[in-house]
């Protein structure tokens with residue numbers, strides 16, 4: 124027997140012995156229940172990714188499984204455990220635990236923009252802390268969520284009102300979501316790129332298309348989508364989409380060249396470039412061109428479709444519930460009238476409108492899985508073992524449609540968020556998540572929703588066209604963000 128053969132045999136023997144010892148000494152893990160149908164190696168990955176394009180809120184895959192297996196169950200996504208949590212209290216525990224603040228690794232950003240591109244949503248550790256602080260400071264600097272930022276949003280509500288006025292009292296419009304998306308995109312574009320577009324500008328149309336495609340292609344597990352592994356189909360489309368976004372960002376960076384030397388920090392790109400200048404090299408872990416593009420993509424992805432879909436669902440809920448619409452009119456006419464625009468300072472005078480927005484966000488469930496959290500070490504939670512690397516996916520639909528918290532959950536009832544004639548804040552309703560990773564855009568989103576809904580209802584009546592079916596408020600596209608399906612609506616100017 125030659126020397127190499129002896130070595131190989133020795134290696135095989137040692138490996139087998141090591142496996143036997145490990146098996147005998149390792150503790151048997153206590154894991155949550157999992158669906159029975161599971162493929163070798165792939166586990167439940169296929170079922171998880173192969174969701175229909177349109178789903179009903181109360182009838183989608185994660186809810187169906189939780190009805191059978193309970194508030195916490197497990198999916199095996201090709202070797203990665205994912206715990207699906209469908210209960211308010213347990214979700215809060217999973218979201219706020221100090222050792223679950225990590226994210227799955229972000230291969231798609233790195234492939235598209237370079238090895239240092241980690242973005243915000245799927246970044247973790249010190250780099251995440253730095254970039255999150257930077258975003259929040261910029262928002263503060265711009266006055267986002269405060270009265271100071273109101274003019275930016277109001278300018279865009281003005282444009283939307285003009286746009287809808289042109290279509291009012293005519294044929295029903297089929298594309299309300301798209302019109303609202305343009306308005307919200309322009310607000311985010313102002314914050315990120317420092318420029319607003321004409322709605323007909325081809326560059327603007329391209330940008331909307333890129334963001335929509337990205338959301339459709341990445342799906343529920345976030346941008347670390349398994350689809351990227353595919354050399355064809357969804358994987359190829361996703362790579363193409365990110366290449367287009369990269370080009371768009373590069374152009375914006377060129378536009379900013381020189382401007383930042385004068386200290387222009389009035390938008391994300393400018394402030395980021397200035398930070399890069401101050402750190403004086405492109406090798407910084409956080410502030411480099413690759414990461415700038417990844418962060419821009421994240422902000423657009425997180426900030427456009429969520430708000431646009433939430434707003435369109437709100438109008439849809441109001442359209443299909445004329446008695447609710449009537450009550451909103453009474454409140455707006457009494458507290459604000461028709462002669463001036465509603466302002467953020469009026470918000471507390473419109474408690475019913477606030478309740479309508481909250482109830483619409485519940486029905487809309489626009490971020491049905493939030494963003495996945497990952498256990499950074501072995502833990503115990505809910506009486507189960509949680510091996511390091513396990514993902515936590517919150518099933519917001521299961522929480523928002525729970526009979527115990529929301530009796531008759533399929534009914535649209537703004538009164539759930541009212542108490543003694545005042546708007547009732549419900550700490551157990553957290554569509555923006557909780558804890559240190561909670562949505563940094565919450566204030567911006569709430570301000571946008573309030574200013575758009577109040578202004579649109581001051582100006583217009585929304586009606587289901589004669590002969591059209593009443594749109595189903597529970598149907599939506601599946602994916603990272605839930606959007607309403609197109610529906611025709613009559614827009615009538617309020618006399």
Ligand code: HEM
Nearest residue numbers: 244425426429430433490493494555556560561562564568
């Ligand atoms: C109705 C609108 C919105 C909803 C329902 C929403 C919801 C969420 C949720 C559930 C998360 C995951 C939090 C977690 O991991 O626990 C999140 C994260 C995030 N959202 Fe939002 N969001 C909205 C609008 C916005 C806007 C307008 C922006 C900014 C322009 C934004 C930026 C972000 C970012 C950057 C993250 C990642 C935070 C981090 O990982 O630290 N979102 N959002």
